[in-house]
Amino acid sequence: MVMTEKRERHVLITGFGGQGIVMAGDILGKAATLYDHKHATMTQNYGPEARGGACSSQVIISGEEILFPCVEEPEILICMSQEAYMKNVKSLRPEGTLIWDTDLVHTRKADMHHKTFHIPATRFAEQLGTKMMANIVMLGFLSAVEHLVHAEALKKAVLDSVPAATKDNNIHAFNTGREYGTSIIKGLVKPEPGKHQD
Amino acid sequence: MNGDEACCEGALAAGCRFFAGYPITPATEIAESMSRRLPQLGGIFIQMEDEIASMAAILGASWGGVKSMTSTSGPGFSLMMENIGLGICTETPCVVCNVQRAGPSTGLPTSVGQGDVMQARWGSHGHYEIIALCPTSPQQMFDMTIRAFNLSEYYRLPVIILADEVIGHMNERVIIPREDEIEIINRRKPSVSREDYLPYKADADGIAPMANCGDGYRIHVTGLTHDDRGYPAMNAEAQEQMVSRLVDKIRNNRDKIIRTNNLYLDDAEVIVVSYGISARSAMQAVRNARNDGIKAGLITLETIWPFPEELIRNVARRAKAMIMAEINGGQMVLELERCACGACPVSLVSNFGGAIIHPNLILNAISKAAKGKI
The missing domain is CATH 3.40.50.970 (Thiamin diphosphate (ThDP)-binding fold, Pyr/PP domains)
Structure with missing residues (x-):
């Protein structure tokens, strides 16, 4: 039975153009709607540049129809760049979860009162062959540390969204992120020390 | 997608x-x-x-x-x-x-x-x-x-x-x-012989059957004012006849063309009118207003043109106020005012673009209007 969750879950995924930020939001929304049979909406913010500009995707998942599609105070904030972190961390709800790429973001101690997780997603993706898969590593990690959608649903949505020739690599990337997240949750590995600004 | x-x-x-x-x-x-x-x-x-x-x-x-x-x-x-x-x-x-x-x-x-x-x-x-x-x-x-x-x-x-x-x-x-x-409607084809076909001769409902190039019918297509044959006709009578038909084929079928999505109109005192993305903010605001005990309603314009003049005229007579929510300096609000025709006050919630209208802004306008402050 699918549980109807009335509460809207607000997620903000941020970084710069070219990192697959919008694609990550799209995959998360697909998992929620097509495979978990919930409602979801994804909107995006980006500038006129093709690559390199600040970029974000806003995902809302709910058991009911979603009207206003903006994420103003996310409960989950994913930061894939320093600029995105500095710009968006203030919007995170006090009880929210902050997730970032270990190598790309220097956090501030003042923000560490949130529930925090970080993963060197871009480095892991590079080790798997291409940093283009950092977004997929991050989604795998997200599936382990926060329950938004079923992991299987997310995996199916990844497979739906990536080019046919890269399906195996992307699933590997997803599993890498998920296993790292699971190990941290279970306390099996100690997360690498994060980088602080202060 | x-x-x-x-x-x-x-x-x-x-x-x-x-x-x-x-x-x-x-x-x-x-x-x-x-x-x-x-x-x-x-x-x-x-x-x-x-x-x-x-x-x-x-x-x-x-x-x-x-x-x-x-x-x-x-x-x-x-x-x-x-x-x-x-x-x-x-x-x-x-x-x-x-x-x-x-x-x-x-x-x-x-x-x-x-x-x-x-x-x-x-x-x-x-x-x-x-x-x-x-x-x-x-x-x-x-x-x-x-x-x-x-x-x-x-x-x-x-x-x-x-x-x-x-x-x-x-x-x-x-x-x-x-x-x-899926319901599919295709253009009406000529039902007369090639000799009798006039490309702009309309049927009784004002709509002319259309032969495509290559169907074998004689057609002439021009942006000049034209007669039933499609040939230029440079006089006021031909202009009157042609434009009347262009206008009437839409005006006379307004009821079939116009669609609005109406919410809580039966007892609504404050009615928001909106369209596109702004209508989603408006719907959120109207629902929130109902939760606050305010009798708010919503008309979402699914067809923005032709404008639903008759509906607006009717609801304006029994509404306390109407509000337009749109992302421009106030364009459709002018239509709303025109059709409300002074029967109720009309206000605007808007911005000049770049951001969606926040539901709270519309809710504030609803609350004010419900208290008679507009």
Whole structure:
């Protein structure tokens, strides 16, 4: 039975153009709607540049129809760049979860009162062959540390969204992120020390 | 899928097999999807040199007997205006999707606007009637694109889909029905012999059957004022006759064309009117107002043109106040005021573009209006 969750879950995924930020939001929304049979909406913010500009995707998942599609105070904030972190961390709800790429973001101690997780997603993706898969590593990690959608649903949505020739690599990337997240949750590995600004 | 992709799929489901356009944010994904999908279905995609040529090409394709469309955003929409008028005058079925961004000029290419609603109505020169539809979700982009083709084929004119950046770029679930569940309307063909056919001789309902180029009927297509044969007729009588028909075929069928989505109108004291993405904020605000015990209602304009004059006149008589929510400096609010005709006060919640209207702003306006402060 699918549980109807009335509460809207607000997620903000941020970084710069070219990192697959919008694609990550799209995959998360697909998992929620097509495979978990919930409602979801994804909107995006980006500038006129093709690559390199600040970029974000806003995902809302709910058991009911979603009207206003903006994420103003996310409960989950994913930061894939320093600029995105500095710009968006203030919007995170006090009880929210902050997730970032270990190598790309220097956090501030003042923000560490949130529930925090970080993963060197871009480095892991590079080790798997291409940093283009950092977004997929991050989604795998997200599936382990926060329950938004079923992991299987997310995996199916990844497979739906990536080019046919890269399906195996992307699933590997997803599993890498998920296993790292699971190990941290279970306390099996100690997360690498994060980088602080202060 | 996002709204742009849904627009493409809706067009294909309606039978569109020709697309000519020039890419522009936030409508690019329509052209992009068309360039991928049309060849799979034996259709033709052409990237044109500009939007003037794009509009001309889809008119030509339509006369060739193929359902055709183009897509653009504000700057391109401005360029298309002259040839949209040509489509009106020559009664050429086709669909133009304008995914609105904030203007004027280049404005905010990647951000939302709703500033082209009056341009959609009056942008081309001369006097005419137009049909324009405003989707509020990717699902409606799909459904309304099909309806736009049906209306254009039936009434023989360019039909405009006035979407906006948020709807175009928003990803949501879109349910695509089976082919046999989709109602498709095709242009009326001549029922008389080739000798007796007059290309602009209308049936009793004001709509002229259309022969395509190559069907063997004699046709003449011109933007000059023309008679039933399609030949130029340079006098006031011919002008009166031709424009009356162009206008009346829409005006006399307003009831069939106009669609609104009405919420809580039965007992509503404060009625919000809105369209496109702003209507979603308005719906949230109206629901919140109801939770606060305020009798609020909502009219979502699914067809923005023709404007639902009669409905507005009727509800204005029993409403305490009406509010328009739109992302421009106040365009459709003028229509609302015109039709409310002083029966109730009318106010505006808006911005000049770049951001969605927050539901709380509309809720504040509702609360004020409910207290008689407007």
